[in-house]
Amino acid sequence: MGKVLSHCPYCALQCGMAITAEAVISPRSDIPANAGGALCQKGWTAAELLTSGERLTTPLLHGRPVSWETALDHVAGRLSEIRAEHGPDGVAVFGGGGLTNEKAYQLGKFARVVLGTSQIDYNGRFCMSSAAAASSRAFGMDRGMPFPITDLAEADVVLLAGGNVAETMPPFVRHLNGPRLIVVDPRRTATAKLAWLHLQPTPGTDLALALGLLHLAIADGLVDEEYVAARTSGFDAVRTSLASWWPERVERITGVPVPRMRQAVRALASADRGIVLTGRGAEQHAKGTDTVTAFINLALALGLPGREGSGYGCLTGQGNGQGGREHGQKADQLPGYRKIDDPAAREHVARVWGVSPEDLPGPGRSAYELLDALGTPEGPRALLLFGSNPVVSAPRSGHVTDRLRALDLLVVADIVLSETAAMADVVLPVTQWAEETGTMTNLEGRVLLRRQAVRPPDGVRGDLEVLQGLAKRFGHAFSADPREVFDELRRASAGGLADYAGITYERIEKEKGVFWPCPSPGHPGTPRPFLDRFATPDGRARFVAVEHRPAVEEIDEDYPLYLTTGRVLAQYQSGAQTRRIAPLAEAAPEPFVELHPDLAGELEIGAGDLVRVTSRRGEGRWVARISDAIRRDTVFMPFHWEGANRLTNPALDPVSRMPEFKVCAVRVERVA
Numbered sequence: 001m002g003k004v005l006s007h008c009p010y011c012a013l014q015c016g017m018a019i020t021a022e023a024v025i026s027p028r029s030d031i032p033a034n035a036g037g038a039l040c041q042k043g044w045t046a047a048e049l050l051t052s053g054e055r056l057t058t059p060l061l062h063g064r065p066v067s068w069e070t071a072l073d074h075v076a077g078r079l080s081e082i083r084a085e086h087g088p089d090g091v092a093v094f095g096g097g098g099l100t101n102e103k104a105y106q107l108g109k110f111a112r113v114v115l116g117t118s119q120i121d122y123n124g125r126f127c128m129s130s131a132a133a134a135s136s137r138a139f140g141m142d143r144g145m146p147f148p149i150t151d152l153a154e155a156d157v158v159l160l161a162g163g164n165v166a167e168t169m170p171p172f173v174r175h176l177n178g179p180r181l182i183v184v185d186p187r188r189t190a191t192a193k194l195a196w197l198h199l200q201p202t203p204g205t206d207l208a209l210a211l212g213l214l215h216l217a218i219a220d221g222l223v224d225e226e227y228v229a230a231r232t233s234g235f236d237a238v239r240t241s242l243a244s245w246w247p248e249r250v251e252r253i254t255g256v257p258v259p260r261m262r263q264a265v266r267a268l269a270s271a272d273r274g275i276v277l278t279g280r281g282a283e284q285h286a287k288g289t290d291t292v293t294a295f296i297n298l299a300l301a302l303g304l305p306g307r308e309g310s311g312y313g314c315l316t317g318q319g320n321g322q323g324g325r326e327h328g329q330k331a332d333q334l335p336g337y338r339k340i341d342d343p344a345a346r347e348h349v350a351r352v353w354g355v356s357p358e359d360l361p362g363p364g365r366s367a368y369e370l371l372d373a374l375g376t377p378e379g380p381r382a383l384l385l386f387g388s389n390p391v392v393s394a395p396r397s398g399h400v401t402d403r404l405r406a407l408d409l410l411v412v413a414d415i416v417l418s419e420t421a422a423m424a425d426v427v428l429p430v431t432q433w434a435e436e437t438g439t440m441t442n443l444e445g446r447v448l449l450r451r452q453a454v455r456p457p458d459g460v461r462g463d464l465e466v467l468q469g470l471a472k473r474f475g476h477a478f479s480a481d482p483r484e485v486f487d488e489l490r491r492a493s494a495g496g497l498a499d500y501a502g503i504t505y506e507r508i509e510k511e512k513g514v515f516w517p518c519p520s521p522g523h524p525g526t527p528r529p530f531l532d533r534f535a536t537p538d539g540r541a542r543f544v545a546v547e548h549r550p551a552v553e554e555i556d557e558d559y560p561l562y563l564t565t566g567r568v569l570a571q572y573q574s575g576a577q578t579r580r581i582a583p584l585a586e587a588a589p590e591p592f593v594e595l596h597p598d599l600a601g602e603l604e605i606g607a608g609d610l611v612r613v614t615s616r617r618g619e620g621r622w623v624a625r626i627s628d629a630i631r632r633d634t635v636f637m638p639f640h641w642e643g644a645n646r647l648t649n650p651a652l653d654p655v656s657r658m659p660e661f662k663v664c665a666v667r668v669e670r671v672a
């Protein structure tokens with residue numbers, strides 16, 4: 001059987017797969033992320049997505065099957081009417097971190113050139129945006145992990161704050177077999193159980209913990225003064241700002257004992273090669289950017305970033321979370337990771353697009369602000385949504401659902417009738433991973449190629465084809481050929497931070513992926529971009545003084561428990577794909593609420609009981625699970641099913657506009 005080399009449809013590890021025309025999957029051992037040929041159960045079962053009986057194969061208009069011509073004519077006609085009545089910002093576009101680079105690029109161009117709207121953002125704003133903002137602030141550039149994944153196995157110590165890789169991306173764990181692992185997480189997750197040391201802070205206090213760790217490093221003389229003097233700026237202000245973060249105060253706030261903090265910081269400081277990683281647990285807070293900054297400050301003080309085998313990195317979550325934020329579907333960015341309000345960036349991209357820079361809209365609303373404004377007098381009246389399911393994944397999702405209902409036009413392109421697609425006026429059935437070709441940029445910043453392996457079902461179209469069809473109805477010529485779109489993306493990104501100019505499909509295949517920046521065909525790509533200098537104007541990494549502040553919503557008499565949310569092994573993101581795969585649905589069939597045995601005893605809740613969980617934004621009923629992996633003051637819920645996010649808090653980080661998914665106050669009661 002002939003095999004096509006491609007990659008997994010799901011997470012940012014982008015494990016390599018070989019796929020036959022009959023959709024038989026086998027792991028690849030030539031892709032470093034796979035750690036010698038591993039896949040998790042999500043990857044092994046991904047072929048079921050291709051043959052799912054729930055697959056959409058006909059466009060739907062108000063629930064009725066129609067032809068593609070009818071559907072696209074209707075969408076273009078209504079968009080024109082709404083634009084005429086409400087102006088270009090009366091229509092909005094929402095993308096996703098699972099879209100290929102080509103789709104993300106084309107979606108941004110479609111919004112700005114065809115629709116002329118500033119109202120475009122994507123669900124990656126809910127994932128990595130705080131780490132991206134903190135990395136940009138510190139290093140002048142955000143490239144997830146700015147080192148190859150194989151560096152992890154060579155490290156002596158890895159500190160992982162707020163990531164449960166043993167469940168979210170299991171092959172990643174193989175890269176952690178060598179180093180001593182320190183995990184920061186309020187839950188004793190599957191990853192924390194593997195750790196040499198587990199620090200279990202109160203939800204919402206990671207920032208205080210990071211400040212305390214750096215305070216201890218300074219007090220114990222562990223700072224790499226030579227590195228700080230040679231490669232950084234701003235340390236004195238940070239040193240001064242940390243004076244009051246003495247360990248006992250940090251222990252009071254976080255609940256982490258001082259000796260454990262000291263053990264962690266000494267291990268990291270004594271390592272020849274040390275790596276600090278952050279995940280959503282540290283990032284999805286209204287102070288997420290500052291929390292990540294505090295961990296970066298710690299890494300800088302210990303001399304880690306920009307040294308081979310050491311560093312700071314963010315664990316990107318979605319399949320193309322990295323590339324998806326580089327090519328223009330973000331409200332504030334143009335392709336090449338360019339700022340949309342930078343005149344030189346506008347000039348360059350406008351030239352590639354054949355338009356005048358003055359005609360390009362400026363920055364728009366961030367993801368939650370955009371969803372929150374839908375259907376309001378000042379907000380967009382129409383939404384085109386690709387690769388996202390906000391009815392499940394947005395914070396305060398009950399309110400977001402109401403806003404979607406208030407629209408004059410909701411258009412959803414998806415492979416199945418997701419919760420959001422089920423509400424749409426128009427549903428467009430599109431191709432998926434193994435049915436199409438395109439590039440993905442994984443969590444290392446390595447650009448990879450997914451090759452089409454199987455024929456799509458009759459009736460579906462690629463997203464690029466959909467955009468082409470719509471653009472044509474507005475008088476614009478868009479290519480639907482992924483290679484042509486990628487070549488244009490290369491030109492648009494040239495000279496930007498995320499410079500893909502030298503990357504071609506042929507090179508990706510030959511070299512098993514190419515790291516950006518790669519500014520010319522002869523350039524080898526850049527696995528470790530900070531070895532000589534950081535991407536700041538003076539080449540130095542910037543310390544930034546930050547202060548801890550409490551969670552936006554603290555527990556009180558009415559809502560006496562913290563809620564934190566996360567993922568389980570067998571499901572992925574909003575579950576629209578994985579809930580439809582039989583072995584995964586069997587392994588993780590339903591949502592649940594995890595409570596500590598002491599709390600369960602006090603509330604007279606037994607395992608399997610139905611409980612009501614209520615926050616200030618909504619409520620729901622779920623099955624209880626009892627586990628001592630969770631703190632007594634905290635309950636945990638997975639977010640792969642509709643409901644958990646009805647409870648979460650949309651309070652936004654002032655820099656990244658990331659919502660505070662990871663902590664809010666709730667009440668839990670047994671349902672009689």
Ligand code: SF4
Pocket residue numbers: 008009010011012013014015038039040041042043044168169170171172
């Ligand atoms: Fe690899 Fe992630 Fe796919 Fe699992 S879901 S096989 S870890 S890419």
